[in-house]
Amino acid sequence: MAIPRIDSYKIALKAAAVASEKIMEYYLAGFETEVKMDGSPVTQADLAASEIISQILIGTEIPITGEETVKEHYHIRKTWKQSWCVDPLDGTKEFIKRNGEFAVNIALIEDQQAVFGIIASPTEQKILFGGKNFGVFLTDMDNFMDESAWIKILPKQEMADTIVLTCSRSHDSGPILQYLHELKKYFSDVEFIKKGSSLKFFDLALGRADAYPRFAPTMEWDIAAGQAILEALGGEVIDYTTGKPLTYNKENLKNPFFIAQSQVLIQKLK
Numbered sequence: 001m002a003i004p005r006i007d008s009y010k011i012a013l014k015a016a017a018v019a020s021e022k023i024m025e026y027y028l029a030g031f032e033t034e035v036k037m038d039g040s041p042v043t044q045a046d047l048a049a050s051e052i053i054s055q056i057l058i059g060t061e062i063p064i065t066g067e068e069t070v071k072e073h074y075h076i077r078k079t080w081k082q083s084w085c086v087d088p089l090d091g092t093k094e095f096i097k098r099n100g101e102f103a104v105n106i107a108l109i110e111d112q113q114a115v116f117g118i119i120a121s122p123t124e125q126k127i128l129f130g131g132k133n134f135g136v137f138l139t140d141m142d143n144f145m146d147e148s149a150w151i152k153i154l155p156k157q158e159m160a161d162t163i164v165l166t167c168s169r170s171h172d173s174g175p176i177l178q179y180l181h182e183l184k185k186y187f188s189d190v191e192f193i194k195k196g197s198s199l200k201f202f203d204l205a206l207g208r209a210d211a212y213p214r215f216a217p218t219m220e221w222d223i224a225a226g227q228a229i230l231e232a233l234g235g236e237v238i239d240y241t242t243g244k245p246l247t248y249n250k251e252n253l254k255n256p257f258f259i260a261q262s263q264v265l266i267q268k269l270k
Contacts, residue, residue, distance in 0.1 A: 015056035019049035020122035049088035087221035091197025101196030107224035112247040117225030156207035166200040166209035201226035212260040234263030
């Protein structure tokens with residue numbers, strides 16, 4: 001039987017922190033890069049962080065689906081009530097560019113829903129984490145086990161006439177013009193924050209941005225942690241075509257195009 005959830009969460013926080021420490025060792029000392037079969041880059045830091053996270057999460061007795069781990073066949077995965085969804089180094093391209101915009105993502109999936117998420121920024125030494133039945137918190141990496149050092153994050157309450165979008169730095173975003181046209185019915189202007197990796201969810205959770213539109217390919221481990229955090233703040237991550245929340249541990253681990261938006265934006269668009 002799996003250990004109690006709060007302990008599982010703290011184990012996952014430890015996994016994110018220790019992996020972040022290892023990532024920074026490579027970031028500062030240098031690393032080798034290879035190209036995977038799908039054409040995407042992978043570094044020694046990706047692989048080392050993946051191994052660390054897998055070893056630490058063993059203690060939760062919950063199976064893992066991760067970018068750098070062997071994926072179980074769907075006929076096995078579909079029987080899982082719970083699973084971890086892991087990207088050990090989200091934003092490998094940004095890591096290679098050395099711009100600091102990369103993260104560690106760990107999410108707990110239950111019945112295809114992201115119920116808890118962790119996004120750690122190795123360069124900023126910050127961890128953002130939470131879920132609907134837990135709350136959302138920000139902490140320094142040195143104090144992640146000290147609950148008294150957790151800063152509770154509350155939803156943004158008011159919007160200006162200008163909407164702020166947080167967008168990818170390394171990927172084009174397809175039919176963005178149609179989306180912008182819709183937004184301009186409600187707002188006088190649109191501003192953009194370009195940023196790599198899941199750090200865009202820091203902008204959303206901390207009220208620096210209102211929406212994250214994504215019209216380029218992503219995988220479940222890129223978004224699951226961010227969705228758990230954003231939903232805990234009253235926001236949503238929805239399929240751009242159907243308007244339904246993204247789901248996880250699917251047969252096809254690719255995400256549809258989506259819009260992540262804050263609670264205050266949802267209320268504004270009603």
